[in-house]
Amino acid sequence: MEPKNTNCLGIAHGINYLHTNMEGKPRIIHRDIKSENILLDENLKAKVADFGLSKFNHMKQQASTVYTKNIAGTEVYMDPEYLTTYKYKRESDIYSFGVVLFEVLSGSLAYDSVYIGENEKGLAPIARRRFNEGTLKELIDPKIIEEDNDYTFTLNRGPNQDSFDTFSEIAYRCLAETQARRPTMEDIIEKLQKALNLQGETIVLWRFRLSDIMLATENFAETYYIGLDSNNKVYKAELDHFGNNGLLAMEGKNNDEPSKKHITVAINRFTITKGGPRKRIFFAELEMCASYKHPNISSLLGFCDEGDELILVYEHVPLSLRDYLNSACSFTWTQRLHICLKIACGLEHLHSKMENQQSISHNDINSANILLDKNFDVKIVYLEIFKLPPTDQEAHTKVYKDPEYAKTLKRKSDVYSFGVVLFEIFCGRVAYDPVYMKENDKGLAHIVHQCFNEGTIDRIIDPKLKEGTDEDIFTSSGGPDQDSLNMFLKIAYRCLGEAAKQPTMQVVMKELESALSFQVSSLHFSNS
Numbered sequence: 001m002e003p004k005n006t007n008c009l010g011i012a013h014g015i016n017y018l019h020t021n022m023e024g025k026p027r028i029i030h031r032d033i034k035s036e037n038i039l040l041d042e043n044l045k046a047k048v049a050d051f052g053l054s055k056f057n058h059m060k061q062q063a064s065t066v067y068t069k070n071i072a073g074t075e076v077y078m079d080p081e082y083l084t085t086y087k088y089k090r091e092s093d094i095y096s097f098g099v100v101l102f103e104v105l106s107g108s109l110a111y112d113s114v115y116i117g118e119n120e121k122g123l124a125p126i127a128r129r130r131f132n133e134g135t136l137k138e139l140i141d142p143k144i145i146e147e148d149n150d151y152t153f154t155l156n157r158g159p160n161q162d163s164f165d166t167f168s169e170i171a172y173r174c175l176a177e178t179q180a181r182r183p184t185m186e187d188i189i190e191k192l193q194k195a196l197n198l199q200g201e202t203i204v205l206w207r208f209r210l211s212d213i214m215l216a217t218e219n220f221a222e223t224y225y226i227g228l229d230s231n232n233k234v235y236k237a238e239l240d241h242f243g244n245n246g247l248l249a250m251e252g253k254n255n256d257e258p259s260k261k262h263i264t265v266a267i268n269r270f271t272i273t274k275g276g277p278r279k280r281i282f283f284a285e286l287e288m289c290a291s292y293k294h295p296n297i298s299s300l301l302g303f304c305d306e307g308d309e310l311i312l313v314y315e316h317v318p319l320s321l322r323d324y325l326n327s328a329c330s331f332t333w334t335q336r337l338h339i340c341l342k343i344a345c346g347l348e349h350l351h352s353k354m355e356n357q358q359s360i361s362h363n364d365i366n367s368a369n370i371l372l373d374k375n376f377d378v379k380i381v382y383l384e385i386f387k388l389p390p391t392d393q394e395a396h397t398k399v400y401k402d403p404e405y406a407k408t409l410k411r412k413s414d415v416y417s418f419g420v421v422l423f424e425i426f427c428g429r430v431a432y433d434p435v436y437m438k439e440n441d442k443g444l445a446h447i448v449h450q451c452f453n454e455g456t457i458d459r460i461i462d463p464k465l466k467e468g469t470d471e472d473i474f475t476s477s478g479g480p481d482q483d484s485l486n487m488f489l490k491i492a493y494r495c496l497g498e499a500a501k502q503p504t505m506q507v508v509m510k511e512l513e514s515a516l517s518f519q520v521s522s523l524h525f526s527n528s
Contacts (some may be wrong), residue, residue: 008104008167009192010046015097016185017092018048031088033096034077035103035110053351076110076122081179091179094188096125098174102127105171107141125177131172137164151491154204161201166191203290206302208313213267213304220269235267236316241445263315265301266381270310282310296346298371317371317379321421325367325430330464333480334523335376336425337488337516342378343370343421344512347414348505365417366400367424367431399431399443404499412499415508417497420445423454426492428462445496452493487515 018028030037030048037050064391077099079092099110100122108114110123119125130136159167170191176182183191216237217224224235240262270282282305289300289312304311321339323332331339350362354469362369362380371379403418420431423444429435431444438448451457465479480488494503503511 007040007044007046008101009189009196011048011097012185012189012192013101014046014048015093016189019093019185027090029088029090030093030096032074032077032510033093033100034074035100036074038100042143074111077125079179080089080177087179089179090185091182094174094182094185095176095179097188098171098182098227099124101167101171101174102139103146105141105168106139109144126197128172128175154202160199163195166195166198196405201291201293203287203293205290205300206313208239208302208304208311210304210306210309210311213237213311213313216479217267226266232271232312233269235269237265237267238262239265239313263301264318265316266316268312268314270312279305279310286312292350294346294349296378296380297349298341298379314381315379317373320368321370321372321424322367322430322497324372325424325428330426331376332430332521333465333484334516337484337512337519339372339378340369340422340425340488341509341512341516343380344505344509346378346380349511351414351505362414362417364397364400365414365421366397367421370421399445412502415495415502415505416499418505418508420487420497422492423448423460426462426488427460428464448493448496457489481519484515484519484522487511487518491515 006243015030015033018030021027033048037048039047039049041047077096077410079088079095082088082092099122104112106123106127108123112123115123115126127136127139130139140159170183170188173181173183174188216239217235220233220235225233226236226238227234270278286300286303293299298317299315300312301315302313304313347362347365364382369381371381373379400420401418402413404412404416420443425430427444429444433444436444436447440450447460449458451460488511491503491508494501495508
């Protein structure tokens, strides 16, 4: 329902503009609001058109009522009070807009023969009656909730109850029989925006064919295997992917297969075979992963649910932060701060969703689950890309776990794990590097605590940050700015503190932004 609601909001803004006096523009009463006079461009953006019957009230005119016995317009859209009193006001346009709102909801014109056969005045009285009877949902356009085609699956397709109630109530109020009882356009805009917010985003996922996945992975051959998460095996493959969601929606109606492009994907093969409602668990995970769209969270592209196979298909980024840390690749301090900030943005998005919608935390933040493309853009993934024996994998992941994990909120555990990642980026080594494990079998975090207590944190800074700088890295223009570094260390160390004292991800973001700002300012000053 989201695109239709967006169109309604656009129409409402257009009518409100007409009705509002502005410098150099008179108030305009349209007098012929109907679906035929609402145009849609190629992006389905609504435009109010046809001002042949419109009346202008200049700024100096106080009256906002048009008196005319010359009845004009299409009857099923016309204000009943206007028809009896010959008074046409802005509220008359609002009545007509109410009819359009119910046309959008029903997917049929107000003068459709089905409605005229039931009531000669068309859709409006039928909509009012059904609203009062509590049967309005029977008017909903079945296309809003119909089954998807062979290529797509839509989450959040039909209106949820809160969104539907908000939309239908304001549409009903527009159809009040008297002008005085109708809402203002400002009120209508507010309620339509609320309905849109309550509905949330409509998400279209691609249905991938099992035969295509089997062909791309040579029947899930070992050579395509790149890792696993808690239950699923993950494979890398090349698949055909459809281009544009809107294009697919339009072409799909003609049963034409839309255009494709070749992409690299991560195929997450659901391996749970028993011990619960398997498909329900799969689709719950699918809905969760699809709904948390963010530039710094790996996108779910689609899925496959043929036969016994349940598969999620994600965008694939070839290298993880762990790979970069284990390689000879060198980041500047500014680049490291950018990476840290992008990770924080992705996590904050997940945690803020916890507050407003569903409870979600990642529960497995580590450098292997943070992917970096060639531009060092960050994608947090839900997959553990560890191609290691289970015993080694457990040893490598435990260094990221909050010691208070069993007693804390899961999102607090994410904050702790992110603190470990921050110090990995600071040190230029993974948290389970042999250098650290030899010194303390619990890894980097415990060494960080020791260094802070001893005042020797500079001993574990990545030596690459010292290259080409003066001996004092804290003041050299070539290395980290001292204020930037101090701010970074302070917030990173707070992440490793007791759960009750850990910052929220929103606070972490702000502190990292400040650290980056100090660093950038320092570089500008040193170059000037």
